Amino acid sequence: MEQQVSSFAVKKGLAEMLKGGVIMDVVTPEHARIAEDAGAVAVMALERVPADIRADGGVARMSDPELILKIMDAVSIPVMAKARIGHFVEAQILEALGVDYVDESEVLTPADEAYHINKHAFKIPFVCGCRNLGEALRRIGEGAAMIRTKGEAGTGDVVEAVRHARSLFGDIRQLMALPEEEVMTFAKNIQAPYELCMETRKLGRLPVVNFAAGGIATPADAALMMQLGVDGVFVGSGIFKSGDPAKRANAIVKATTHYNDPKILAEVSRNLGGAMVGRSVSSLGDNELIATRGW
């Protein structure tokens, strides 16, 4: 009767439990309680939402552990926190705090421009961003137990989230149509591990849970991503940069469950107050893009 902790199945397992749910960015314990009351499946504890990181500029780092611990104390749902790409010591600190998931996130300023964290070396599970299948499978190859399409964080513009989801699912559909002898060349072309390409081809989806992130600001945005085929959504700035966060959070939760029911979507979309103002991605300069961080 051997007991095993921190296996890949267990790391992946928590993400399975989050499916069909909304993970919300929160910057205070009060926000975390509002998110939990609204029906969030998890919260992302951070010091500034992406829209503010974008506005403030400067270097964005892991949040103060004191803040993360206070948020962990405030809610019963899982708590995630962000480490910089490649900053394995920030990840070690988050593991020591006992957070439930680490997001190796492009929203923070990357610490390493060549190498992501070796996530197999940790007991704690990681979620990572991707723009396409190759990037997703490279992260899974490094040990990520959950994937989110990157979108463009802090914009309130869903266009990049859609682009990345379409790219990912398009790549998977293409892979599934290939005869087996063409898979190695496909793997070479998208720079992904061959075995993970084979597994994805067999499953017809990524081998781990796959959420959408980056620019989701309305219930309709959440349902759009769900109908495109993601397992759930991250909402960053979209909730607490809006006019009535509690109401909007609750509406996005309902829209993520009933994503295929336009009558319910119409009902939950009514009278939410102002959405976050946002910035269209097409108005951003190349140096303002976040999704291009990481490879």
Next chain:
Amino acid sequence: MKIGVLALQGDFREHGIALSKLGVEPRFVRLPKDLDGLNGLILPGGESTTIGKLMVAYDLVEPIRQFAVNRVIWGTCAGAILMAKEVGQEQPLLQVMDTIITRNAFGRQVDSFEIELDVPFLNPSQPSYHLTFIRGPVFSAVFGRAKPLLSLPDGRIVAVRQDNLLATSFHPEMTEDTRFHQYFLEMVESVHEA
């Protein structure tokens, strides 16, 4: 036999896959009308606070309580929490089982684990069964009509049966092994025939 899986949030797809392997095509339940004509219902793993709030918002609490009177319900992890009388914090519950649950009883995600156990009431009872606990709850009290069904080597109760109701703090839907789903379907059959 018509089986439903509550599909408000969580790993309802995996329960659907397990049932399909046993030749049962489940109906995914999101609104009260989806319960019509069902003989059995599975409450999946997920976040119990989220599922509970959505059950309240879409008027599912009373219909599922009525369902529990004479039909079969099985809750896994979050589902088991929702079926309990008390869970030590304020959150919407069905309160259909004589159980008190401690949420996240083993700790946070770093303490989630897997274990092989002999489960004598499964058919066949060998090989031993692979149990997966993800931020799992335990049954801290089992009383009234509820009876412990399975315990860990340290004595903590992880499965409970109360007549036509079944609750497990682990996730049979996360394994390839369908013996627990088979056990549930046999419960549905015996209640259906009675």
